[in-house]
Amino acid sequence: MVVEINGKSEEIPGSVVLDALNAKHIDPQMVAVELNDTLVERDHLGSTPLKPGDRLEFLFYMGGGR
Amino acid sequence: MEFTDEQITRYSRHILLPEVGGKGQKKIAQARILIVGAGGLGSPAALYLAAAGVGTLGLIDNDVVDLSNLQRQVIHHTSDVGRPKVLSAKEKIQALNPDVTVVQYEDRFMARNALELVRDYSVVIDGVDNFPAKFLINDACYLGGKPLVHGGILRFDGRVFTILPGQSACYRCIFTQPPPPGLVASCQEAGVLGVLAGVIGTIQATEALKLILGIGRPLTDRMLDFDARNMRFREIAVKRNPRCPLCGDHPTVTELIDHEQAICELRSPAATDQGIEPQAGDRAAPHTAGLLEGTT
Numbered sequence: 001m002v003v004e005i006n007g008k009s010e011e012i013p014g015s016v017v018l019d020a021l022n023a024k025h026i027d028p029q030m031v032a033v034e035l036n037d038t039l040v041e042r043d044h045l046g047s048t049p050l051k052p053g054d055r056l057e058f059l060f061y062m063g064g065g066r
Numbered sequence: 067m068e069f070t071d072e073q074i075t076r077y078s079r080h081i082l083l084p085e086v087g088g089k090g091q092k093k094i095a096q097a098r099i100l101i102v103g104a105g106g107l108g109s110p111a112a113l114y115l116a117a118a119g120v121g122t123l124g125l126i127d128n129d130v131v132d133l134s135n136l137q138r139q140v141i142h143h144t145s146d147v148g149r150p151k152v153l154s155a156k157e158k159i160q161a162l163n164p165d166v167t168v169v170q171y172e173d174r175f176m177a178r179n180a181l182e183l184v185r186d187y188s189v190v191i192d193g194v195d196n197f198p199a200k201f202l203i204n205d206a207c208y209l210g211g212k213p214l215v216h217g218g219i220l221r222f223d224g225r226v227f228t229i230l231p232g233q234s235a236c237y238r239c240i241f242t243q244p245p246p247p248g249l250v251a252s253c254q255e256a257g258v259l260g261v262l263a264g265v266i267g268t269i270q271a272t273e274a275l276k277l278i279l280g281i282g283r284p285l286t287d288r289m290l291d292f293d294a295r296n297m298r299f300r301e302i303a304v305k306r307n308p309r310c311p312l313c314g315d316h317p318t319v320t321e322l323i324d325h326e327q328a329i330c331e332l333r334s335p336a337a338t339d340q341g342i343e344p345q346a347g348d349r350a351a352p353h354t355a356g357l358l359e360g361t362t
Contacts, residue, residue, distance in 0.1 A: 006300070007300060027249065029245060029246055029249055030245060030249055030250060032240045032241050034302070034303075034304070037303045037304075037305070038305075039239070039240065039304075039307055041309070057302050059240060059241075059289065059302065060250075061197065061218075061241060061245050061250045062218030062219065062220050062223060062224070062225045063195065063196055063197045063200060063218055063220065063245075063250060063252060064106070064195050064218060064219045064220045064252060064258055065103055065105065065106055065107045065108075065192065065193050065194050065195045065200075065217055065218055065219060065263075066103050066105030066106050066107070066108070066129075066135075066139070066193065066194065066195035
């Protein structure tokens with residue numbers, strides 16, 4: 001199905017949020033995930049359904065500063 | 067307080083702004099801003115805040131200037147290599163604007179001193195380079211009730227995020243805990259385009275000044291992510307998380323902890339293999355400091 005990932009439309013296989021992470025080869029421990037502006041708990045990534053047109057934000061940790 | 071003729075000239079471009087004026091400039095002169103980390107983000111933030119006439123700038127950093135810092139830590143000069151960063155930064159600030167009082171702390175920002183430090187300031191700027199410290203700053207500012215301007219940079223990307231404690235989403239509302247050690251690359255490992263520090267640190271300084279002046283709309287409940295390669299800023303809406311371990315409905319983080327220490331203790335067999343000996347209390351600090359911060 002087609003969903004929006006970080007502002008870009010992408011075709012991803014599967015039906016839950018975790019499938020989108022897997023399709024992009026992203027370790028769930030490396031990101032905070034928002035689905036339609038609401039945070040998805042890490043434990044719920046595999047059970048939160050996705051539907052076409054959903055907006056996903058993968059927020060990566062960004063730790064530098066010095 | 068009254069400004070001298072010289073000060074009126076120095077700050078004239080601020081005073082001309084109807085939103086600032088003499089009244090706003092006085093607020094800036096009375097402000098106390100703590101910059102945690104006198105490095106990449108801290109350098110531009112400190113320089114612009116000093117130029118703006120912030121009354122008191124607190125600087126905390128226990129590191130010395132390394133040659134590899136100079137590519138982005140613009141407050142330090144070649145002749146400063148080997149000197150304490152807080153001392154080097156203080157000299158530049160005072161040369162730029164003698165109106166500014168610099169309070170230097172040649173120390174690490176840790177659970178033992180964090181709350182006392184933030185309580186002494188009106189706004190805090192995060193200019194550190196590691197997750198344990200970023201989480202500690204977030205926690206200390208929430209517990210101390212102080213606004214925080216968070217910043218982060220890596221490779222060609224940067225992020226800014228302002229937090230008003232108890233009013234807007236905090237860092238833990240989004241990232242509940244630090245990533246497992248080693249999973250996320252640091253600037254030291256992955257590199258960073260030096261100018262990213264300037265872009266992000268300067269936005270942090272802007273946010274701090276807006277908070278001091280009470281003007282505009284703070285960068286709260288939205289993260290500003292910067293992608294230098296495509297020269298694109300994106301705003302990501304975030305909101306307070308009722309399950310946030312710090313500011314949620316049932317908080318589990320109720321006191322400050324040094325995350326690296328906990329990690330060190332948890333990973334003690336592996337850590338010992340790498341030549342790091344977990345030790346109790348503050349004695350562990352120098353070891354973990356070297357490991358996590360290094361010469362970034």
